[in-house]
Amino acid sequence: MNYIIIDQGTSSTKGFLFNSNGQILHRKRIKCVLNKPEKFHAESDPEIILRDIKELFHKMVNLSGDSKIEHTGISIQRSTFLFWEKSTCRPVTPAISWQDCRASDISENLQLYKKKLWSITGTPLNAHYGGPKFLHMLKKHPSLEIKIKRGELYFGSLSSFLTHAITGTAAIDDSIACRSLFYNIHRGTWSRFALELFQVPENCLPPIVPVKHNYGKMFDTSISLSIVIGDQQAALIGHKGIQRTSIATNFGTSGSIQYNVGEKLIKIPGLISSVLHSDRNKKVFMIEGTINGCNSLFYHLEERLAIPHKDMQWNERAKFVKTEGVFIPGFNGLAAPYWKDGFDDLQINLENDPNEIVRAAMESIGFLTNDILNCIASEGIKLPKTLTASGGGAKSTLLQFIADVTGIIINCSLVKDKTAIGVYRLLSGDGLIDISEESNQKVYYPESIIGLNIKKDIWRKNTKKFLGSELF
Numbered sequence: 001m002n003y004i005i006i007d008q009g010t011s012s013t014k015g016f017l018f019n020s021n022g023q024i025l026h027r028k029r030i031k032c033v034l035n036k037p038e039k040f041h042a043e044s045d046p047e048i049i050l051r052d053i054k055e056l057f058h059k060m061v062n063l064s065g066d067s068k069i070e071h072t073g074i075s076i077q078r079s080t081f082l083f084w085e086k087s088t089c090r091p092v093t094p095a096i097s098w099q100d101c102r103a104s105d106i107s108e109n110l111q112l113y114k115k116k117l118w119s120i121t122g123t124p125l126n127a128h129y130g131g132p133k134f135l136h137m138l139k140k141h142p143s144l145e146i147k148i149k150r151g152e153l154y155f156g157s158l159s160s161f162l163t164h165a166i167t168g169t170a171a172i173d174d175s176i177a178c179r180s181l182f183y184n185i186h187r188g189t190w191s192r193f194a195l196e197l198f199q200v201p202e203n204c205l206p207p208i209v210p211v212k213h214n215y216g217k218m219f220d221t222s223i224s225l226s227i228v229i230g231d232q233q234a235a236l237i238g239h240k241g242i243q244r245t246s247i248a249t250n251f252g253t254s255g256s257i258q259y260n261v262g263e264k265l266i267k268i269p270g271l272i273s274s275v276l277h278s279d280r281n282k283k284v285f286m287i288e289g290t291i292n293g294c295n296s297l298f299y300h301l302e303e304r305l306a307i308p309h310k311d312m313q314w315n316e317r318a319k320f321v322k323t324e325g326v327f328i329p330g331f332n333g334l335a336a337p338y339w340k341d342g343f344d345d346l347q348i349n350l351e352n353d354p355n356e357i358v359r360a361a362m363e364s365i366g367f368l369t370n371d372i373l374n375c376i377a378s379e380g381i382k383l384p385k386t387l388t389a390s391g392g393g394a395k396s397t398l399l400q401f402i403a404d405v406t407g408i409i410i411n412c413s414l415v416k417d418k419t420a421i422g423v424y425r426l427l428s429g430d431g432l433i434d435i436s437e438e439s440n441q442k443v444y445y446p447e448s449i450i451g452l453n454i455k456k457d458i459w460r461k462n463t464k465k466f467l468g469s470e471l472f
Contacts, residue, residue, distance in 0.1 A: 010253040015056030040101040040342040043094035073227030073423040075234040076159040079179040089165040099332040101342030103132035122185040122273030131181035131198040167216030170206040174275040175230040212279040232256040238422030251393035255291035270337025289336035289372030293329040294393040315395035318359040325350030327360035366401040403444040410444040
């Protein structure tokens with residue numbers, strides 16, 4: 001028995017063929033194109049992504065040969081939303097990326113309802129998520145409202161569009177529905193309060209289903225789509241995070257720290273409460289702190305500092321540079337635990353040396369990681385002595401800095417594609433992976449750095465000063 005896994009991320013779409021022992025037999029990757037037509041705008045063509053998934057799926061079918069395939073699972077970026085026609089599955093808007101902040105005016109105007117909305121949905125009121133994007137698009141494009149009133153359109157996550165187009169079934173899973181700002185995390189239903197707040201008719205939204213669900217057949221084959229899950233949830237499960245109190249970090253285009261809280265929902269100020277995974281019998285929840293700027297931060301600096309992509313090499317640039325300065329990235333907003341929509345980057349005590357700016361930008365990821373872990377610890381949750389990290393942005397200089405700033409030993413898994421492995425574990429029901437984690441990780445121990453506590457204070461004071469944080 002083989003399994004096909006699709007990992008649809010921000011920078012690329014990947015296809016995998018797993019065997020029943022959890023070994024990756026084949027992997028293929030197609031790069032994604034993200035368009036930025038204006039400042040704080042980021043969008044992609046959903047039909048190109050659909051085409052790429054179809055191509056990768058059929059490649060894996062062909063590579064499987066005579067070996068039987070019954071099931072496919074897909075992990076997908078979570079906070080990307082669009083409108084599409086119910087009858088044809090044709091998109092009528094671009095896929096508005098999770099990085100997009102164009103709806104910041106909507107979230108600013110609704111701040112009065114922020115606390116109530118967060119208590120219902122587990123998610124902060126922020127331009128990155130579905131509600132503000134829906135209302136913004138409605139106001140900017142009046143033709144959408146006419147079609148919505150006629151019941152002709154769906155609004156949903158990129159995952160729900162892809163599920164509909166691939167199988168003919170319109171659905172959104174629990175783990176990604178959390179990013180809509182419409183999802184009542186207590187009941188697993190659409191929130192009447194949220195729908196009224198964002199002026200969303202319920203018939204404009206796909207039905208909510210569990211993560212593990214029979215979505216239908218893939219592209220008119222006999223192979224079922226059986227898992228759809230958020231990419232960061234899959235990454236935690238790929239770290240063997242299926243057990244309660246598991247914690248891990250993943251650094252890719254964005255970053256995330258996830259903590260499995262089990263079947264009882266928990267809320268922590270400044271962080272997101274989400275569904276980790278679900279089936280028809282149960283839900284498992286997680287606490288998450290997201291970091292918008294990880295690899296995306298260095299793509300941004302390539303443009304801002306006029307550094308060609310091949311010359312960025314941010315890990316090497318930052319390795320031997322010291323700086324007393326602090327960099328607060330605002331190009332696509334600051335997520336946990338501050339929740340500030342897009343703003344101009346802030347530089348404190350920084351000169352114009354590109355390497356010094358890159359170093360300070362890298363350190364911002366470490367400071368945000370530390371802030372998120374402090375939020376978790378503030379609720380009486382005991383942090384582990386070691387923390388596992390993975391992802392394409394989990395570079396040596398960053399991980400050493402995170403160890404230094406947090407005082408926690410960082411284990412970097414050298415096993416790639418944790419997100420795909422997480423989908424496999426759910427899909428197969430078998431947690432066995434034919435690779436020894438212990439022999440495939442690099443360890444970073446905390447080191448004492450002169451002046452680090454002073455720099456921590458500068459970071460905290462300035463984030464509070466400029467962003468109005470109530471947490472520190």
